[in-house]
Amino acid sequence: MSKKCEELWEEMRKADFRKEGVLNEKNLQLNQYLKSKYSKEYIKQIWINNIDNNLSILKRIKSEGINLFRISSNILPLFDFNLELRGDDDILLRLNDIGKFVLSNKMRVTSHPDQFVVLSSNNNEVIKNSIKILEYHAWVFDKIGLPENNYYCINIHGGTKGNSEILINSIEMLSSNIRNRLTLENDERSYNVLELKKIYDKVNIPICLDSHHHEFNSGGISFEEALEISKKTWGDIKPITHLSNTDPQFINGSFFERRKHSEYVHYIPIIQAEENNKGLIDIELEFKMKNIALYKAVEDFNLKL
DNA sequence: CCAAGTCAAGGTGCC
DNA sequence: GGCACCTTGACTTGG
Numbered sequence: 001m002s003k004k005c006e007e008l009w010e011e012m013r014k015a016d017f018r019k020e021g022v023l024n025e026k027n028l029q030l031n032q033y034l035k036s037k038y039s040k041e042y043i044k045q046i047w048i049n050n051i052d053n054n055l056s057i058l059k060r061i062k063s064e065g066i067n068l069f070r071i072s073s074n075i076l077p078l079f080d081f082n083l084e085l086r087g088d089d090d091i092l093l094r095l096n097d098i099g100k101f102v103l104s105n106k107m108r109v110t111s112h113p114d115q116f117v118v119l120s121s122n123n124n125e126v127i128k129n130s131i132k133i134l135e136y137h138a139w140v141f142d143k144i145g146l147p148e149n150n151y152y153c154i155n156i157h158g159g160t161k162g163n164s165e166i167l168i169n170s171i172e173m174l175s176s177n178i179r180n181r182l183t184l185e186n187d188e189r190s191y192n193v194l195e196l197k198k199i200y201d202k203v204n205i206p207i208c209l210d211s212h213h214h215e216f217n218s219g220g221i222s223f224e225e226a227l228e229i230s231k232k233t234w235g236d237i238k239p240i241t242h243l244s245n246t247d248p249q250f251i252n253g254s255f256f257e258r259r260k261h262s263e264y265v266h267y268i269p270i271i272q273a274e275e276n277n278k279g280l281i282d283i284e285l286e287f288k289m290k291n292i293a294l295y296k297a298v299e300d301f302n303l304k305l
Numbered sequence: 306c307c308a309a310g311t312c313a314a315g316g317t318g319c320c
Numbered sequence: 321g322g323c324a325c326c327t328t329g330a331c332t333t334g335g
């Protein structure tokens with residue numbers, strides 16, 4: 001590892017690193033909330049802390065030459081239960097500060113709502129809740145001031161296997177501030193790129209190609225073919241691809257072991273690196289060492305940011 | 306104080 | 321049928 005990575009890693013290990021607000025997002029728990037353990041003011045302070053924290057991370061990575069950032073889904077915990085805070089100027093102005101910074105610095109912000117978003121569920125209540133979670137993400141993007149397009153995407157998975165029809169119906173019900181930002185990512189089990197392409201043909205949702213997932217669920221096509229197909233679904237917007245690796249110690253391991261993300265980048269499909277370096281696609285890294293993994297990949301693979 | 310357990314939420318498939 | 325996994329963990333509880 002290079003000196004720069006060593007230094008950053010050392011910095012991350014320092015106890016006072018957390019206090020600098022770099023990785024200091026706070027969470028709230030529903031059962032604690034229901035037991036009235038949190039005052040309104042406390043929740044507001046958590047929201048403010050998290051917004052400021054996301055902005056400080058944005059400023060930091062910008063100074064390090066990184067322009068792409070996945071904003072935390074946890075930025076406003078217990079969003080559903082705090083309607084009145086959504087009109088609070090202290091919250092709204094801070095969200096807008098993020099937008100001003102992102103847009104003036106030409107950064108790209110995305111989000112990845114968690115696994116509970118299943119628009120293709122057999123259970124209608126699950127779909128309703130999924131839409132609620134998406135509305136929350138879109139609300140945050142709206143208040144930040146991000147335009148309604150896939151450059152600032154809200155990325156989810158297809159959900160329940162074989163339920164493309166339900167997925168399409170749910171997507172058609174979405175409000176435009178969600179739908180115009182939505183992307184669908186191929187996964188290891190339920191929806192591969194070919195299946196997502198069929199959904200794209202119906203409802204025009206771009207495909208976010210994950211090279212690691214494609215290894216598990218390729219539908220019989222090569223990564224190069226999958227990349228060609230997914231790129232064409234993005235129109236004028238620069239496509240986003242995901243990169244993660246199996247940890248080398250688990251190369252011959254069980255499915256679960258192989259699926260786990262490694263700490264650092266060990267390999268990148270050649271075409272993915274080439275197209276990234278030509279500025280044709282973006283790569284979002286999903287590695288345990290996060291931005292440190294990125295700096296190391298820049299050195300190891302001559303990756304351009 | 307530290308380690309382990311828990312957390313609102315779904316779906317999957319290995320074991 | 322239980323469990324881990326997905327996720328840029330954080331907090332609470334038990335010892």
